Amino acid sequence: MSYQLSAVLADVELLREETRELDHAVLGGLRQDFALLPVTPQLVEELIGTPPDYAAGEPDPEHPFTLLLSPTLTEVLARWSRRGPVAYVEAEFAGGIGHQAAVVWLGGQRSWGPRFDAVFDRPREQWPINAALIELGVEPGAWIDPFAELGLHVERDTAGWLAHGRRGLSADYWDELAEEWEEQQSGIGQQPDRSRSVVDWGIL
Template sequence: MSYELQAVIGAEAVLRKVAAQQPGAVVVPLRQGFALIPMTDELFDSATDGGRGDGLRFSKLPGGFERVLADWSTAGPLGYVEAGYAGGVGTQRAALWADGDLAIGPMFVDVNEPFPAIGSPISQVLAHLGATRRRRDPDEFVAVGLDRCRDTEAWLAVDRSVLPEVARSRR
């Protein structure tokens, strides 16, 4: 089974505020007060300056978008994450912007590399954003619900008006 994700992640209130500035940005709620903006083709096309993200080694970070992320992070910290797996083998990449600067990363785990003891790149970014894992969760990735959809575009089909697990996590 495969898994693929390219997204901006942060506090839902922050992402709602900044998404209004970016054509093609769709905010999808997650657990624990977080949300994501999937890096869809439409968002990529509206955000790019024609290239890829200034040598940060992400596969779908639009050229110039790292400056947008830095600007958005003045409203609150946020991460850009990518994961790609097929048959249990794959990669993760993540970085965190805060107060207008790249604060952490980018961090990478490539094919056949184990996750560091402190967690996967995405879980590390989520932890810095304030995500906490519950006893039954293997990591922050699962705790916020990133395991709910198997590909980036599928997040657009999530019924954002009725998300029982999100509603429960806000209680």
């Protein structure tokens, strides 16, 4: 199963304020009052006035991101960080093999990173995205790490996060569906209401 992520992460109110006049900004709700802004070519062009550039080769520690963070785009994210910490994160996995990278801005300048990892031989909290989320102020919880604590696992690509944001879903959406289904099944002889659409049951 594959996973792909290219997004800006920050406090939900910060992102709402900074993106409220953008046509191509869609916010995906996360836990702990954070939000995810999927980074699409349309959004980048709206932010900087030109189409985005992408790296020709595979990311590595020297060139950690597929999206080239131009000076203009970096300036935008740094400006947003005057309201609070802002992270840009990327991840791509297929068949259990992949990489992730992250960088954080605070107070108008880069404050942490960028960091890249494709080996993942260190403790989970030191993986780039987890470490960046700790810099953002994500608190430990019931989930295995900050990545799961915020709910970054609930969608598997940019298209999924765009749909998530447009539908106004929470990071607990799939868990709530599972709990609802289990409650329906707990009654003797009770079956799910067949009048509901398959989408309502999370089968896409």
